[in-house]
Amino acid sequence: MGDILFLAHRVPFPPDRGDKIRSHHLLKGLAKLGRVHVGTFVETDQDREQEASLAAIAASYCLPTRSKSLPRAGMEALLGNRAVSQAAFFDAELAKWVGDTLARHPIDKIFVFSGQMGQYIPSDFAGQVVVDLCDVDSEKFATYAQESGFPRSVLYRREAALLTAEEVRLARSTDTTLLITEKEADILRARPGAERADIRALGNGVDTEFFDxxxxxxxxxxxxxxxxxxxxxxxxxxxxxxxxxxxxxxxxxxxxxxxxxxxxxxxxxxxxxxxxxxxxxxxxxxxxxxxxxxxxxxxxxxxxxxxxxxxxxxxxxxxxxxxxxxxxxxxxxxxxxxxxxxxxxxxxxxxxxxxxxxxxxxxxxxxxxxxxxxxxxxxxxMSWEAVEAGLADILGQAEARHHDAA
Structure with a gap:
């Protein structure tokens, strides 16, 4: 196995909230399989204090500060006809680092944590790509739209539609798409265009030695x-x-x-x-x-x-x-x-x-x-060891199988 590129929307340290707990343990599992290069964001001074922890596990890393305001992300999203969630997590520095890292290192696998980071996957990458959506975010925004009044309902409906298109695009263009539960996986499998995609459930775990x-x-x-x-x-x-x-x-x-x-x-x-x-x-x-x-x-x-x-x-x-x-x-x-x-x-x-x-x-x-x-x-x-074993099985597949470049 060659090197692995890991992209996450928040620095996976410390593992003290839902998304960070999952990304933290997935990163640990990937590091057992090979050298990992990590591109991720910090949002606070406390996040920046975790740089030493990241440096201890990553072969190389890029850690830009995400400071883009929501109004600016919203404007970029409108101009680019994309979801606000995507615009909020686009960073030119990180995009350049991804290209440079793929050129410099023998990376044959990319693991993307959260749909917002799928925009960094190069269309011409020939190796295996796995994206962990965790949940079907478009479904969440669709629910928000139903429960909100005007004008929020319009904004949420737009976000749901654009995220649906992005989730289907990722499922079709990557080798494996992961969700935390079979219920979430079934939601994505039912989306038009995602019927033939390799969509799987990989559950969460709990650190039972720490929570004792x-x-x-x-x-x-x-x-x-x-x-x-x-x-x-x-x-x-x-x-x-x-x-x-x-x-x-x-x-x-x-x-x-x-x-x-x-x-x-x-x-x-x-x-x-x-x-x-x-x-x-x-x-x-x-x-x-x-x-x-x-x-x-x-x-x-x-x-x-x-x-x-x-x-x-x-x-x-x-x-x-x-x-x-x-x-x-x-x-x-x-x-x-x-x-x-x-x-x-x-x-x-x-x-x-x-x-x-x-x-x-x-x-x-x-x-x-x-x-x-x-x-x-x-x-x-429900141990993290079992989750890591499932991750190793997915990443251990001999050949990448890109489904559709669309």
């Missing part, structure tokens, strides 16, 4: 009386915002009529609308914390009441690895084949979340058994 309750101390603020319910996630992400608003406003008040419950919202960059939830009795908004594990370790229950979710939710896997009873919506449960009622609870409406919290609070033994079963499930079935 035996190696984590409880959080002192959650050690007092009361029933502690925890949600973790990036708190400027619309589906997470909607999830915590749903729980804080619609579910928690009914629970508190019968149980002294506290709802802890843990995650970086809470928006003003999330911060306002702290005014509701029993809600604590923590914002960014150094480590989510003590919160998970101390939780009586972890909830994932998402109404829109794409792919496997890392937050759910991490809570299960920490041996917590997890209560998830059907949307948040996608791609995790745990058994409802044994390794977690699937809650199909607000009342189901309320009943599950009260049931588990009344039966401590049931809650502990569910947590133990949850950890056993992820240790046995």
């Amino acid at each position: 309750p035996a190696a984590t101390d409880p959080h002192p603020a959650l050690a007092g009386q009361g029933h502690h319910i925890v949600f973790t996630g990036q708190m400027d992400y619309p589906p997470n915002i909607a999830a915590v608003e749903r729980f804080a406003r619609r579910i928690l008040p009914a629970i508190r009529e019968r149980l002294a419950a506290q709802f802890h919202i843990v995650g970086r960059a809470p928006t003003p609308e999330v911060a306002k939830l702290a005014c509701i009795a029993g809600v604590k908004v923590w914002g960014e914390v150094p480590d989510v594990r003590p919160f998970l370790r101390s939780a009586d229950a972890v909830v994932a009441p998402l109404m829109l979710a794409r792919g496997v939710q890392n937050k759910v896997l991490e809570a299960m690895a920490m041996a917590r009873p997890v209560l998830a919506s059907e949307e948040a449960a996608t791609g995790i084949d745990a058994t409802d009622g044994q390794q977690w609870r699937i809650c199909r409406d607000d009342g189901a979340f309320e009943r599950a919290i009260l049931d588990l609070a009344a039966d401590e033994g049931q809650a502990k058994n569910m947590g133990r079963a949850a950890r056993r499930f992820v240790v046995e079935n």
Whole structure:
């Protein structure tokens, strides 16, 4: 195997949010297969501090700062008749580096993480190309369009249409297209033009040595009386915002009529609308914390009441690895084949979340058994080692098989 070119829309360090967790472990898996050259972006000073970690694993790298404003990206997208998501991640420096790197090094495989980076694949590259879309982003924007009023609905509809065309183009012109779940893969397979593409599911994993309750101390603020319910996630992400608003406003008040419950919202960059939830009795908004594990370790229950979710939710896997009873919506449960009622609870409406919290609070033994079963499930079935093995199988194919140059 020759060298590998890895392109990602965010620097894969530290692995502390959904996309970075996946790209981090995929990069580690690729580095076990050969020398990897990495092109990726930094967005903050904290991202720039990760350069040493990137240098330690990459044979060479390009790390430009992504500072393009959304209005500028929108204007470029309109002028170029392409998605805003693509325009936002185009950088001339990175494009030049890709060409120079392919000319200087014996690269025979390109691995693209996220659809925004597909624009950097040279049309004349003769080696194997794998693109990991993670989720079908066009479907997400189509949902946003349905749920939004004018003029946002028009903008979202345009983004959905252009991303659909790009996703199909990538599926047809690359050797293998990856999605996190079979459900997402089926969505793309059903797109006109993608019927003959090699589209596969490669799931997420969880680091069960890092997320281990035996190696984590409880959080002192959650050690007092009361029933502690925890949600973790990036708190400027619309589906997470909607999830915590749903729980804080619609579910928690009914629970508190019968149980002294506290709802802890843990995650970086809470928006003003999330911060306002702290005014509701029993809600604590923590914002960014150094480590989510003590919160998970101390939780009586972890909830994932998402109404829109794409792919496997890392937050759910991490809570299960920490041996917590997890209560998830059907949307948040996608791609995790745990058994409802044994390794977690699937809650199909607000009342189901309320009943599950009260049931588990009344039966401590049931809650502990569910947590133990949850950890056993992820240790046995959802490790990153298994994901890396699947990646090695895909990259180990003898010949590239470009489907369609269109």
